[in-house]
Amino acid sequence: MSSVASSGFATATPESWYDDWQPILNDTRFQLASAVVLAPAVAVLLWFIVAYQTSPLKKYPGPFLAGFTNLWRLRQAISADYAPRMKRLHEKHGPVVRIGPNLLDIDYPELSRTVYNTDGKWKKTDFYKNSSSIINGKITYHMFSEVDQVEHARLKRPVVRHYSVPSVRAMEPHMDAVIQEFIDHLQARFVDTRAECPLGEWLAYYAWDFLGAVTFSQKFGYMEAGKDFDGTLSVADQSIDYLGMCGQMPWLDHVLDKNPVYPLGPPNISNVTRIAVENMTARLKGEDKNFAEEKPDFLQYFIESKDTHPDVVNEGTIIGYLLLNLIAGADTTAITLKALFYYCLKDQQVYNKLQDEVRARFEPNKPVPMSEARQCLYLEAVVNETLRFHPPVSMCMERIVPEGGLALPDGSVVPEGSCVGMNPYIVGRNKGMFGQDADTFRPDRWLQQDGETEEQHKERMQRWGTAQLQFGGGSRICLGRNMSIMEVYKVVPTLLATFDIALTDPNEVWWTSSRWFYRTKGIKTTIRPRK
Numbered sequence: 001m002s003s004v005a006s007s008g009f010a011t012a013t014p015e016s017w018y019d020d021w022q023p024i025l026n027d028t029r030f031q032l033a034s035a036v037v038l039a040p041a042v043a044v045l046l047w048f049i050v051a052y053q054t055s056p057l058k059k060y061p062g063p064f065l066a067g068f069t070n071l072w073r074l075r076q077a078i079s080a081d082y083a084p085r086m087k088r089l090h091e092k093h094g095p096v097v098r099i100g101p102n103l104l105d106i107d108y109p110e111l112s113r114t115v116y117n118t119d120g121k122w123k124k125t126d127f128y129k130n131s132s133s134i135i136n137g138k139i140t141y142h143m144f145s146e147v148d149q150v151e152h153a154r155l156k157r158p159v160v161r162h163y164s165v166p167s168v169r170a171m172e173p174h175m176d177a178v179i180q181e182f183i184d185h186l187q188a189r190f191v192d193t194r195a196e197c198p199l200g201e202w203l204a205y206y207a208w209d210f211l212g213a214v215t216f217s218q219k220f221g222y223m224e225a226g227k228d229f230d231g232t233l234s235v236a237d238q239s240i241d242y243l244g245m246c247g248q249m250p251w252l253d254h255v256l257d258k259n260p261v262y263p264l265g266p267p268n269i270s271n272v273t274r275i276a277v278e279n280m281t282a283r284l285k286g287e288d289k290n291f292a293e294e295k296p297d298f299l300q301y302f303i304e305s306k307d308t309h310p311d312v313v314n315e316g317t318i319i320g321y322l323l324l325n326l327i328a329g330a331d332t333t334a335i336t337l338k339a340l341f342y343y344c345l346k347d348q349q350v351y352n353k354l355q356d357e358v359r360a361r362f363e364p365n366k367p368v369p370m371s372e373a374r375q376c377l378y379l380e381a382v383v384n385e386t387l388r389f390h391p392p393v394s395m396c397m398e399r400i401v402p403e404g405g406l407a408l409p410d411g412s413v414v415p416e417g418s419c420v421g422m423n424p425y426i427v428g429r430n431k432g433m434f435g436q437d438a439d440t441f442r443p444d445r446w447l448q449q450d451g452e453t454e455e456q457h458k459e460r461m462q463r464w465g466t467a468q469l470q471f472g473g474g475s476r477i478c479l480g481r482n483m484s485i486m487e488v489y490k491v492v493p494t495l496l497a498t499f500d501i502a503l504t505d506p507n508e509v510w511w512t513s514s515r516w517f518y519r520t521k522g523i524k525t526t527i528r529p530r531k
Ligand code: HEM
Pocket: 143, 144, 145, 156, 324, 325, 326, 328, 329, 330, 332, 333, 336, 391, 392, 393, 397, 398, 469, 470, 471, 472, 473, 475, 476, 477, 478, 479, 480, 481, 483, 484
């Protein structure tokens, strides 16, 4: 019973509290309900504690919660500040950070050739699996998301040669046409009108149209429309963010996107799929008006693979190859181009040096040939620095440690079955490798330094190569790297040779979102004719 204190307010003594609750506590229904709710909760808690205490990864440093549950890293991905957060953790804990109960993020460039190699033993983790679709009721993986190494090799074999340097070089006429169109749009819309140019957005329109042209000889029309008219670019952003977040707890994908009742994943890039299917159908019927024999494209190459590898390639596989090109290649290249312009425009010395090199060689209004762009050493330094400083993929590329474990330079061995990965953003800013100013954008670091012999420079570049994971590595290395490098090497000098470009606000700070891709928005510029 409650007692009334002298103040007039009712207060509960311990005895009266017990008196009030006793009937409820004694009620067997209450006791049963408590057992049903509490017992599993206690069991789960115990399971977490035992798993934490007995984990062979317990000895590695990292946030306390990360050792218990992957919810911790899901939270980091949701924050959209993933790579900078991971970097701060490495600054605090050193080269090995435990970022999940069974996952270590390692910053040992000397191990990059071990973890990302060609022997087929280092499997991708389930992180990648949610980048898949349901076709005829079955979850279907493509080259990027297939974790089974044998199946991956089977899918890759028919098409790998089509991404080689000679195959990609054969597509240069397509590239020149798109680059010419890009210059013409910038001239008409921003130079002639003196309107402000949202260069970041235009680089993305250009990258998507470019990939449409080399993939199936048809631009999507983003430059023509001057906007993301069908929402594809926005949907692509959503799917890549979904991959980055859901990949932290891969089973979530079965609950969200792959549940047959009410799928909650990102929308499909339906317009692009429609265009891919229409192009393939027209091409197979010999009715594709956009295609010319002398200008090969990926669709043509993939159709040839159907003849050379009929056991693997059918029309469904071709659509998969086409769509993967777009999903994997458009935004990554756009992110690189945006970063290159943003960081160069922010540093007038770098920008002028690049512009001087380009203008000494190239005329305005003419797409620069790849063979000549390759001669520009400072351009090469700027591209390398951009990819190091702002890699489009800015998350840990997870692999499962195979039999025998992974020996770390600190003498410890990460046991078989654990997951490890490197993040191109972290490894690219490794101070032991790139120097104390690794957090500064400084393209000159890639050039031969005063007092450095040619041999020493070559040796340094080879060593730095181990920390260049922007395109991944080993058997799962990016297939489109030759294509994207060519795209960047051609368009950057063409723009610099044609226009004077400046940030409208030199103090602009762009918007960034770091999950699987390190996405950005901004770069408002004025564009004038070359003086
Ligand atoms: C700057 C541009 C690009 C960057 C930084 C980039 C980065 C990457 C990375 C890091 C991976 C491996 C991911 C991992 O192992 O976890 C990858 C895979 C892949 N990329 Fe790229 N990519 C770029 C452009 C392209 C382009 C233009 C294409 C196609 C035309 C492309 C097609 C692919 C494919 C097919 C894979 C899967 C390869 C496999 O697993 O066998 N990428 N990319």
